[in-house]
Structure formats: C-alpha cells, structure tokens
Amino acid sequence: MAVTIKDVAKAAGVSVASVSRALNGHDNVTRDTYERIMQAARQLHYMPNGAARSLITRRTQTIGALLPDLHGAFFSELIRGIDLAARARGLHLLVSSSHDNADEAAATLRAMRGRVDGLLLMTPHANAGFLSVNLPPALPTVLMNAGSGDGSHAWLTVDNHGGAHAMTRHLMDNGYRRIAFIRGPDNNLDAQERLRGYREALGDLAAECEPYCMPGDFLESSGYRAARALLGMTPRPQAVFAANDMMALGCLSAFNEAGVKVPADIALAGFDDIPMARFMTPSLSTVRVRIAEFGERALARLVDAIEHPDDVHAAEEVMPTELVIRTSCGVGTTSSRHAGNAPTPTEGRHP
Amino acid sequence: MAVTIKDVAKAAGVSVASVSRALNGHDNVTRDTYERIMQAARQLHYMPNGAARSLITRRTQTIGALLPDLHGAFFSELIRGIDLAARARGLHLLVSSSHDNADEAAATLRAMRGRVDGLLLMTPHANAGFLSVNLPPALPTVLMNAGSGDGSHAWLTVDNHGGAHAMTRHLMDNGYRRIAFIRGPDNNLDAQERLRGYREALGDLAAECEPYCMPGDFLESSGYRAARALLGMTPRPQAVFAANDMMALGCLSAFNEAGVKVPADIALAGFDDIPMARFMTPSLSTVRVRIAEFGERALARLVDAIEHPDDVHAAEEVMPTELVIRTSCGVGTTSSRHAGNAPTPTEGRHP
DNA sequence: AAGTGGAATGAAAACGTTTACATTCAACTT
DNA sequence: AAGTTGAATGTAAACGTTTTCATTCCACTT
Numbered sequence: 001m002a003v004t005i006k007d008v009a010k011a012a013g014v015s016v017a018s019v020s021r022a023l024n025g026h027d028n029v030t031r032d033t034y035e036r037i038m039q040a041a042r043q044l045h046y047m048p049n050g051a052a053r054s055l056i057t058r059r060t061q062t063i064g065a066l067l068p069d070l071h072g073a074f075f076s077e078l079i080r081g082i083d084l085a086a087r088a089r090g091l092h093l094l095v096s097s098s099h100d101n102a103d104e105a106a107a108t109l110r111a112m113r114g115r116v117d118g119l120l121l122m123t124p125h126a127n128a129g130f131l132s133v134n135l136p137p138a139l140p141t142v143l144m145n146a147g148s149g150d151g152s153h154a155w156l157t158v159d160n161h162g163g164a165h166a167m168t169r170h171l172m173d174n175g176y177r178r179i180a181f182i183r184g185p186d187n188n189l190d191a192q193e194r195l196r197g198y199r200e201a202l203g204d205l206a207a208e209c210e211p212y213c214m215p216g217d218f219l220e221s222s223g224y225r226a227a228r229a230l231l232g233m234t235p236r237p238q239a240v241f242a243a244n245d246m247m248a249l250g251c252l253s254a255f256n257e258a259g260v261k262v263p264a265d266i267a268l269a270g271f272d273d274i275p276m277a278r279f280m281t282p283s284l285s286t287v288r289v290r291i292a293e294f295g296e297r298a299l300a301r302l303v304d305a306i307e308h309p310d311d312v313h314a315a316e317e318v319m320p321t322e323l324v325i326r327t328s329c330g331v332g333t334t335s336s337r338h339a340g341n342a343p344t345p346t347e348g349r350h351p
Numbered sequence: 352m353a354v355t356i357k358d359v360a361k362a363a364g365v366s367v368a369s370v371s372r373a374l375n376g377h378d379n380v381t382r383d384t385y386e387r388i389m390q391a392a393r394q395l396h397y398m399p400n401g402a403a404r405s406l407i408t409r410r411t412q413t414i415g416a417l418l419p420d421l422h423g424a425f426f427s428e429l430i431r432g433i434d435l436a437a438r439a440r441g442l443h444l445l446v447s448s449s450h451d452n453a454d455e456a457a458a459t460l461r462a463m464r465g466r467v468d469g470l471l472l473m474t475p476h477a478n479a480g481f482l483s484v485n486l487p488p489a490l491p492t493v494l495m496n497a498g499s500g501d502g503s504h505a506w507l508t509v510d511n512h513g514g515a516h517a518m519t520r521h522l523m524d525n526g527y528r529r530i531a532f533i534r535g536p537d538n539n540l541d542a543q544e545r546l547r548g549y550r551e552a553l554g555d556l557a558a559e560c561e562p563y564c565m566p567g568d569f570l571e572s573s574g575y576r577a578a579r580a581l582l583g584m585t586p587r588p589q590a591v592f593a594a595n596d597m598m599a600l601g602c603l604s605a606f607n608e609a610g611v612k613v614p615a616d617i618a619l620a621g622f623d624d625i626p627m628a629r630f631m632t633p634s635l636s637t638v639r640v641r642i643a644e645f646g647e648r649a650l651a652r653l654v655d656a657i658e659h660p661d662d663v664h665a666a667e668e669v670m671p672t673e674l675v676i677r678t679s680c681g682v683g684t685t686s687s688r689h690a691g692n693a694p695t696p697t698e699g700r701h702p
Numbered sequence: 703a704a705g706t707g708g709a710a711t712g713a714a715a716a717c718g719t720t721t722a723c724a725t726t727c728a729a730c731t732t
Numbered sequence: 733a734a735g736t737t738g739a740a741t742g743t744a745a746a747c748g749t750t751t752t753c754a755t756t757c758c759a760c761t762t
Contacts, residue, residue: 002489004718015742020720030740047487049465051406052718056747060402061462062445070434073626076427083421083448092462093446094413097434111412111443114400114748136398138353249630275424276627279600355748366712371750381710403748407717465718 003044011040023048054114062092063302064116066108068123070097072246073274074291081295082120089303091117099123106134113139118302120144124187128152140305140313142298145189154301154313158294160190160271163287163321164197164241167269170323171239174330176267177205180212180237182226182247191218194243194271212237216247223250231258238267239329245270245277245286248328252280263330273324283326294319354395362391374399405465413443414653415467417459419474421448423597424625425642432646433471440654442468450474457485464490469653471495475538479503491656491664493649496540505652505664509645511541511622514638514672515548515592518620521674522590525681527618528556531563531588533577533598542569545594545622563588567598574601582609590618590680596625596637599679603631614681624675634677645670 005023009016014033021029022037029037040046054060065082069075079095086093094116099105102125112119118140126143128150135141142154171179181198184191195213202209211233214226223242227250230237242248248270255262262268262282270277273288297319305313356374360367365384372380373388380388391397405411416433420426430446437444445467450456453476463470469491477494479501486492493505522530532549535542546564553560562584565577574593578601581588593599599621606613613619613633621628624639648670656664 002487005720006718016719017721017743018741021741024720028740033740045484045488047461047464049406049718050462051402051411051465052747053465053720054747055400055402055406055718055749056720058747062466070427070431072427073424076421076423079430079446080421083446087448092459092466095430095434095444095446097438108443110398111401113398114402114404115413115443133396136353137396276630279627280630281632356750357748367749368712368714368751369710372711375750379710384710400748403717404750405717406719406748407750409717 002049003046005046005048007044008037008040008046011044012037060092060115060117061090062094062116063118063120063299064094064096064112065120066099066105066112066123067095067097068099070095073276074272077291078295081292082299083295084292085296085299085303089299091303099125102130106130109134110136112136118142118306120298120302124189126150138309140302140309142302142305144294144298152314154305155316156294156298156301156319157316158190158289158319159321160193161197161200162318163271163289163323164194164243165201166197166321166323167241167271167285167287168198168201170325171241171267171269171329172201172205174267176239177208178212178235178237178239179205179209180214180226180230180240181209182214182216182223182240182242182251184216184218184243184247186215188218191243198241209237216243218244218246220246220250220253223247224254225250227251227254228258231255231260236266239269240266241269241271243271245272245274245284248284248286249276249280252284252328262328267329269329273322277324278326280328282328285326285329286324288322288324290319290322353400354397356397356399358395359388359392359397362395363388411443411466411468412441413445413467414469414471414650415445415447415463416471417450417456417463417474418446418448419450421446424627425623428642429646432643433650434646435643436647436650436654440650442654450476453481457481460485461487463487469493469657471649471653475540477501489660491653491660493653493656495645495649503665505656506667507645507649507652507670508667509541509640509670510672511544512548512551513669514622514640514674515545515594516552517548517672517674518592518622518636518638519549519552521676522592522618522620522680523552523556525618527590528559529563529586529588529590530556530560531565531577531581531591532560533565533567533574533591533593533602535567535569535594535598537566539569542594549592560588567594569595569597571597571601571604574598575605576601578602578605579609582606582611588617590620592620592622594622596621596623596628596635599635599637600627600631603635603679613679618680620680624673628675629677631679633679636677636680637675639673639675641670641673 005016005019009019014037018029018033019037022034063086067075083093096108099108105123105125113136120142122144126145131150142156144156168179183195199206214229216222216226230240240251242251248268251268252262255266260266270284270286273286277284277286356367356370360370365388369380369384370388373385414437418426434444447459450459456474456476464487471493473495477496482501493507495507534546550557565580567573567577581591591602593602599619602619603613606617611617621635621637624637628635628637
C-alpha cells in the first residue's frame with residue numbers, strides 16, 4: 001500500500017539501485033537521472049522504511065535508554081542531557097522506564113535488539129549476571145548505576161559519596177555537631193553512597209549523631225515525617241541533611257508548621273539541586289549534581305563505544321558534584337567543586 | 352556474527368519456521384520440539400531482531416513522540432503520562448525534541464517511517480500543508496497542538512482559553528479591577544489562547560487594563576522584568592496574572608525585592624500548576640493543567656486510531672483545566688473545575 | 703487395505719532496503 | 733579499427749524474520 005523504493009524506480013524509469021544511490025547522495029549517478037529520481041520521490045511522497053534500511057545497514061540511528069523512572073526533576077534533566085547530545089549527533093532516542101521487576105526489565109532489554117545501536121542503562125537490576133543473560137550480545141552499553149560496574153561495560157556514576165561527605169564537612173566546619181541525616185530508600189545505591197559519605201565525614205561525631213539518622217524514601221512526605229520525629233528529640237539536632245531535596249522540602253514544611261526557624265533554629269541541607277531549591281524560602285543549600293551533563297557524558301561515551309567497537313571501554317567515570325551553599329544552612333555563600341576523576345583536573349578531590 | 356533464528360533452528364534440529372512458531376507461542380508445535388527449541392534459544396542467548404520482525408509484521412510496538420522540548424516540569428509530566436499509558440499497552444516510546452526549524456522537524460518525521468506504529472505530534476510546524484507533505488501517509492497521528500487541527504487527524508488541546516478566562520473572572524469577582532497580564536511568546540498558541548481568555552473575561556474592564564498587558568516569553572526572567580515595570584506604573588495594578596507559573600515566580604522575586612507583599616499589596620496568579628507552585632511562599636494560585644492525563648489521553652486516542660484504522664478519528668478533544676486557588680491571590684481557598692468537553696460532564700462549563 | 707483428515711513440520715516467498723557484482727556504453731587510446 | 737578504460741546503470745543477493753503453502757506422517761474411518 002505504502003509507496004516503496006520500487007514505485008519511485010518505476011516512476012523515474014530507473015532501477016531501484018539507482019534510486020537508492022540518488023537518495024543516499026552517492027556520487028555515481030548522473031545529474032539528469034538524479035533530478036528525475038528526486039522529482040519522482042517528491043511527487044510520490046516517498047519516505048524510506050526505517051526497518052528495512054536498518055535491517056541491511058545494521059544501523060538504526062537510535063539509542064535506547066532504560067531508566068528506572070521518568071518522573072520528576074531528576075529524570076527530566078537527565079533525559080534533556082541525553083537528548084541534547086543525541087540530537088547533536090543525529091540520533092533518535094528510544095526511552096523505556098519503570099520496570100517493576102527484573103523480568104520486565106529483561107523483556108524490554110531483549111526487545112531492543114535490532115532497534116538500537118547502543119544502550120544507556122540505569123536500573124537496579126543491572127548486575128553482571130543479569131546483563132550477561134539479557135543484554136543483546138555485542139551491543140554497546142553504558143551503565144549509569146551507582147553500584148559497581150560489571151567490569152566489561154563503560155560505567156558512569158555520580159559522586160554521591162564525595163558530595164555527601166563535602167556537605168557534612170561543611171556543616172561541621174560551621175560549628176554544627178548534632179547533624180541529622182535523612183536516608184533514601186535502603187535498596188537505592190545512590191542513597192547508600194550518600195549515607196556512607198555522611199557517616200565517613202562525621203568522624204568522631206559519628207556515635208553522637210547516630211540516633212539522628214532517620215529512614216526516608218526520597219519522597220517529600222518521608223522528609224516531613226522525619227523532621228517531626230527529629231523535633232521531638234532531646235537534644236534536638238542542630239542541622240538536618242536530607243539525602244535529597246524533596247525530603248528537605250518536606251522537612252521545611254514540618255519546621256514551618258512547628259514555628260521552627262531555618263536556619264536560625266535549625267540548619268537544613270539537601271542533595272540534587274532541583275530547580276525548586278533555589279526558590280524555596282529560605283533558599284536551600286544542597287549538593288548539585290550536573291544531571292544534564294551526566295546524561296550528555298553518558299551518551300558521548302556510548303557513541304564512542306559504538307564507533308570504536310574494538311576498543312575496550314570498561315573504564316569507570318565519576319561525575320563530580322558541587323556544593324551549593326545558600327541560606328538554609330546559615331552560613332556565607334560559596335560554591336566549591338569537588339570531584340572523582342573530574343573533568344577539570346586542576347581542582348582537587350574534596351578532602 | 353549475532354545469533355539468528357537460523358542458528359537456533361540448526362541447534363534444535365528443526366526448520367526456522369518451527370522456531371518462529373515456538374517462540375511466538377503458536378499452538379501448532381509439539382511439546383517435545385517446543386522444549387528443544389526453547390532450550391536451544393536460551394543456550395545461544397537468542398534475541399529476535401526487531402527490525403527484521405517489524406519489516407514483515409508491519410508492527411513496531413513503538414510510538415513516536417515529536418515534542419518541541421523535553422525541558423522543564425511541563426514536558427516531564429507530559430512524557431510521564433505518555434509513558435505510563437504506553438507501558439500499560441506494551442508499547443515503546445521513540446521521543447524527539449527541539450526542532451529549531453520546520454526542515455528539521457520534517458526530517459525527523461520522515462525518519463519515523465517504518466519505525467513507529469503511530470505518532471504523537473506537538474510542534475508549532477504542524478499545519479495542514481506541512482503535515483500532508485511530511486507525514487508518512489496512512490500513519491495514525493494525534494495532534495497535540497493548541498491551534499486548530501488539520502481536519503483529518505485526531506486532535507487534543509488544553510483549554511487554555513477557559514482556564515485563563517476563569518482565573519481572570521475569579522480575580523474580578525474578588526474585587527480586583529486593575530488586573531495585569533504577562534503574556535507568553537507571541538507565536539505560541541497556548542499563550543495566544545490564554546491572552547484571549549484574559550481579555551474576553553475582562554469585559555468592561557478591558558480598556559482600563561490594556562496598559563497592564565505586558566510582554567513575556569514564559570521564562571522566569573521575563574516575569575521579573577514585567578513585574579519591575581508594573582511596579583513603576585501609576586496607578587499600580589492590584590493583581591498580576593502571569594501566563595505561566597515560571598513567570599509568576601519571576602514576579603514574586605521582583606515583588607519580594609521591592610518589599611511589596613503578596614497578596615496584601617498585590618495579588619498574583621499563574622498558569623500550569625507546576626510542582627513548585629505549591630511550595631512557593633505565598634503558595635501560588637494558578638490554573639492546573641492535568642498534563643500527565645493529557646499525555647495519557649493522547650496516547651489512548653492514538654492507540655485507538657492504530658487499532659481501528661478505518662474509523663474516522665478527526666474529532667477534537669479539549670482537556671479541561673482547573674482553578675487552584677491558594678494564598679497568592681488573597682482570597683479563600685477553593686478549587687473549581689471548568690471544561691471544554693469535560694470527562695466529568697456533571698460539572699458545568701465555567702461561566 | 704485403502705482412503706481420509708488433521709496435525710506437525712519444512713520450503714520458500716515476502717517485507718523494503720543496500721550493495722557487490724555484472725553489464726552497458728561512450729569516450730579514449732594505440 | 734580494435735582494444736581499453738571508466739562511469740553509469742541494472743541484476744540479484746542479502747539482511748532476519750513471519751507466514752503461506754505444500755508435504756509428511758500418523759491415527760482414524762470405512
């Protein structure tokens with residue numbers, strides 16, 4: 001029914017090979033036939049069939065992105081970064097999200113075979129065993145997990161540990177001793193790393209602060225609950241560091257409700273630097289993750305792996321984070337970058 | 352190199368036809384051979400090639416989404432809604448964004464041929480002429496533009512006019528007479544409709560308010576600039592209605608800076624109900640657009656068109672909006688729904 | 703015992719491209 | 733004038749599936 005390359009060939013009075021050559025801009029086609037073919041194609045509204053094309057060329061000009069979710073500021077930024085980098089290279093984006101269980105993720109992964117040239121993978125299921133069974137063999141892949149890589153794929157991660165460490169240190173340096181922490185979900189690797197950064201930075205204060213380490217799930221409501229609990233404790237903590245900004249937001253609501261002033265009565269800090277952080281009153285001190293850049297880098301890495309399939313790409317890369325000090329933690333404004341293997345090697349790793 | 356259905360057939364000692372049948376769960380294959388085939392497939396890590404499959408089946412299990420942007424709260428929500436509905440139907444999502452010019456959008460559109468079963472289209476270029484030339488013929492498509500449909504495709508739009516009308520009326524009903532408006536980009540159809548809603552609601556007040564109708568571009572900074580200008584006018588407006596929430600946010604910054612209290616000294620309202628609106632101080636009165644639902648409905652419409660290609664699907668559908676009255680406009684809290692052809696027909700159209 | 707029916711299986715065509723190879727043909731060489 | 737080149741074009745194979753159609757085979761019927 002739909003018009004194919006054969007119809008164009010017939011209309012232009014040439015073979016399909018010539019049509020293909022003309023359409024793909026090969027040089028070995030005469031000016032005259034080129035014109036005839038192009039006109040026929042235009043006239044018939046011909047558009048090449050992508051499936052047929054990629055079947056033979058083994059290229060889809062598409063990269064797949066398997067993400068745990070599409071919701072919220074974090075993923076919005078992430079996708080934006082990925083899309084930006086993909087567009088710059090003329091690549092399309094096949095996204096897929098929220099795989100409740102490993103089987104679902106596996107099915108999606110398998111369905112990608114033949115549809116994408118490479119894969120961006122961000123899912124808790126992505127351990128070595130899972131990957132070796134479900135990843136289409138020889139499909140270039142970049143892991144964007146917090147956990148350890150599987151040793152055979154490129155692997156990007158955010159410096160959660162360093163960021164949390166730096167923020168905790170910052171609070172300590174400003175005289176706070178009873179520093180509470182609101183954790184993320186226990187099975188979330190980013191959350192685990194942030195907790196680890198907090199604990200390691202505490203040093204001698206660790207024992208004293210342990211009672212102030214509250215459970216949370218990255219949602220605003222859990223921040224609210226944690227804050228209520230913290231307000232009831234004696235002695236009350238002097239500062240609260242939430243493992244992400246949304247929970248910090250929940251804290252703030254609880255503090256406002258209770259008439260507790262931030263930062264005068266209690267200091268507050270978050271993690272992520274979502275757009276809202278800047279607009280809260282008081283504006284939220286937080287750890288900035290350059291999420292869009294994270295996405296861009298991941299895609300760049302992937303494209304590299306696609307274009308040079310024979311090189312080894314298993315190296316790890318850690319995205320640096322940045323301390324963003326606003327008013328909610330009660331001290332002077334400053335912004336310091338600290339990093340893993342940072343893109344700006346002149347700036348050292350944060351102590 | 353990669354393992355194909357032939358390899359599986361050879362390993363299992365059967366023909367490719369049987370493998371295909373077994374893998375696709377057809378019933379006409381013996382228990383014994385089924386087992387043999389499945390084991391061979393597992394052992395070889397076989398995954399079917401999507402391109403080859405969709406070439407012959409003419410189905411891709413994928414829908415394409417052409418959006419003007421992927422940035423910000425609005426598109427995050429929109430994609431979430433689309434993805435939610437797609438996942439529920441086992442469909443993948445091919446997204447594409449930010450087409451600076453019509454040619455780029457056209458190229459993307461054409462590249463979709465053979466890669467998607469249907470198209471969700473949200474772009475300013477989507478007028479009838481553009482579509483008839485660049486849309487793969489017979490590809491089910493749903494337009495998500497604010498402008499008028501092209502008469503031959505399903506068409507969804509948000510009730511921008513009704514929402515702006517209702518908010519303006521609300522402000523008038525509460526005694527404000529000098530009501531300023533901050534416009535969106537002139538070439539943006541949503542913005543045009545919101546402006547129209549504002550103007551029509553004003554009625555007798557229109558002439559008086561005209562000087563308070565300021566330019567804007569949907570970005571925070573333009574809201575800030577507009578607010579500065581408005582503060583300098585005499586008499587000063589009593590209320591400011593920004594065509595989107597981000598500009599309202601900019602206004603608020605300007606007001607805070609100038610020591611002008613909201614809502615005591617001046618009322619403020621926005622449009623969109625982005626997540627941040629609820630958390631601003633004072634919390635922002637706005638017009639809620641159920642964006643995720645908008646995306647879901649669009650996808651549902653599209654799937655319907657795909658499954659029943661012979662029916663006519665050109666009907667228009669208008670997504671209702673909802674007035675969300677918080678504290679920034681200085682009157683009692685209430686929430687009233689008003690609609691075009693609303694999903695809840697018991698509630699009438701807003702006056 | 704021959705025929706019938708139906709289920710399981712295989713052979714091959716089809717999907718719409720790209721491309722290796724073969725062919726044609728005109729313009730040069732000698 | 734015959735041979736040689738090289739560019740333009742055509743023919744057909746290939747990509748990896750699904751599906752139509754034909755074949756085989758076995759268990760029935762008569």
